[in-house]
Amino acid sequence: MMASPFIEKLRADMRLRGYSLKTEKSYLGWIRQFIYFHKKRHPIDMGAEEVKAFLSWLANER
Numbered sequence: 762m763m764a765s766p767f768i769e770k771l772r773a774d775m776r777l778r779g780y781s782l783k784t785e786k787s788y789l790g791w792i793r794q795f796i797y798f799h800k801k802r803h804p805i806d807m808g809a810e811e812v813k814a815f816l817s818w819l820a821n822e823r
Contacts, residue, residue, distance in 0.1 A: 798814075
């Protein structure tokens, strides 16, 4: 499965910054969960309220 251009950009940025592969995998996993939680909306279209909703779900429902 090909990752979205957004995910690929994040991956490239992390590699340029020298993040370990485990860190990259972890960060991308959390970002994907955030995106899927919000029904695949692009993160550029979301803000603080969506982050709060996701964190609340993690703390209370997951």
